Amino acid sequence: MSAPTPPGHAVTDLLGLVALGELLAFERMAADARLAPDLRRRAALSEMAAAEIANYRRVADRLAALGVLPDDAMSAYVAPLQGFHDSTEPRDWAEAVTKAYVGDAITDDFLREIAGALREPDRQLVLDVLHESRYAEFAAAEIRLAIEADPKLAGRLSMWARRLVGEALSQAGRVAAADNGRLTALIAAGGQLDVAGLFRRLTAAHTARMTAAGLNN
Amino acid sequence: MSAPTPPGHAVTDLLGLVALGELLAFERMAADARLAPDLRRRAALSEMAAAEIANYRRVADRLAALGVLPDDAMSAYVAPLQGFHDSTEPRDWAEAVTKAYVGDAITDDFLREIAGALREPDRQLVLDVLHESRYAEFAAAEIRLAIEADPKLAGRLSMWARRLVGEALSQAGRVAAADNGRLTALIAAGGQLDVAGLFRRLTAAHTARMTAAGLNN
Numbered sequence: 164m165s166a167p168t169p170p171g172h173a174v175t176d177l178l179g180l181v182a183l184g185e186l187l188a189f190e191r192m193a194a195d196a197r198l199a200p201d202l203r204r205r206a207a208l209s210e211m212a213a214a215e216i217a218n219y220r221r222v223a224d225r226l227a228a229l230g231v232l233p234d235d236a237m238s239a240y241v242a243p244l245q246g247f248h249d250s251t252e253p254r255d256w257a258e259a260v261t262k263a264y265v266g267d268a269i270t271d272d273f274l275r276e277i278a279g280a281l282r283e284p285d286r287q288l289v290l291d292v293l294h295e296s297r298y299a300e301f302a303a304a305e306i307r308l309a310i311e312a313d314p315k316l317a318g319r320l321s322m323w324a325r326r327l328v329g330e331a332l333s334q335a336g337r338v339a340a341a342d343n344g345r346l347t348a349l350i351a352a353g354g355q356l357d358v359a360g361l362f363r364r365l366t367a368a369h370t371a372r373m374t375a376a377g378l379n380n
Numbered sequence: 381m382s383a384p385t386p387p388g389h390a391v392t393d394l395l396g397l398v399a400l401g402e403l404l405a406f407e408r409m410a411a412d413a414r415l416a417p418d419l420r421r422r423a424a425l426s427e428m429a430a431a432e433i434a435n436y437r438r439v440a441d442r443l444a445a446l447g448v449l450p451d452d453a454m455s456a457y458v459a460p461l462q463g464f465h466d467s468t469e470p471r472d473w474a475e476a477v478t479k480a481y482v483g484d485a486i487t488d489d490f491l492r493e494i495a496g497a498l499r500e501p502d503r504q505l506v507l508d509v510l511h512e513s514r515y516a517e518f519a520a521a522e523i524r525l526a527i528e529a530d531p532k533l534a535g536r537l538s539m540w541a542r543r544l545v546g547e548a549l550s551q552a553g554r555v556a557a558a559d560n561g562r563l564t565a566l567i568a569a570g571g572q573l574d575v576a577g578l579f580r581r582l583t584a585a586h587t588a589r590m591t592a593a594g595l596n597n
Contacts, residue, residue, distance in 0.1 A: 193407060
């Protein structure tokens, strides 16, 4: 028998998940930048990475203001998030930008959905850490350029994008399990949300983005 | 016989060197952050890294405004700067923060010296990309903490710092050779500078910093 979930905990769990997501996205994008074919593109992905760590700082500061050590709020999610990145290491530049494109966008869609379950100021904070669209445009342009140069690439990158989504969903299950369901309880408590509907919307948006970048879903 | 150096070229060479230094410092610090013993410290070094890429952007934009592709201005320096980082990969967290501490400070001292040889607005731009002192304080505090926990570490880190300086000087020679002496000509043209004096001042400042962090020179 578990006690009723304290809503405060669920909020800091969620912020911990968001903070860790930013921190690991920073690390992986910074590492993937070395796959870039020239220094200009290498710098562009590095700048995308740097935006993540600035967001990390905002969320970590909010956790501290709520009296929670960011490390404590994040620790439950290290294994699944690290697992996602370890199982999706890009082999080349095209895979790296596809991962940045797909990963950022799904993260943003997810954050937008759960923001509705939060009160202010956390609602606005989560909406604020959404990615700037100029980064998505850079990534999509790089994908289209790579496919233009080598049309066979479209198939491989489409498969890669499907694998990214598959891994993300599989790790999302581990995330939901990681904190004894407090996070899922928070999302459900938002009222507007049903999980099936959430997945449907995330998938539809993902499909539209694949098409926009010249990939098949 | 080489033609007289066009001062414009020397300035964009110098900005190219600064830009590439920032870009590579970003990459290496972001990678080294994974050596951190906890997420808080991992984030702190990642934030130091992110500050570098913001500086990269400012310098790259100035190069573009001067009509030079940043990649072209940087390319001559890739081999020596990459060589420095490849030959100084930290093996643990203490070596990583020592490298950040030593490397940032020497870079700043060097930039402050050569800024005197530049006209505005480039003089101010170079002074602006100096590192924030809070990062140096974080790194120095981490070094002192590590030595406090394990006093034997002082010897190893002191040797590591000497190796960093030695590698930096040896690659500085390759940098000076990389662009047919245009950069050294610019520095000499500053008038206030003699190279022997420059090295003397850099070394003195480095020694003082070593002492401040509990290391021997």
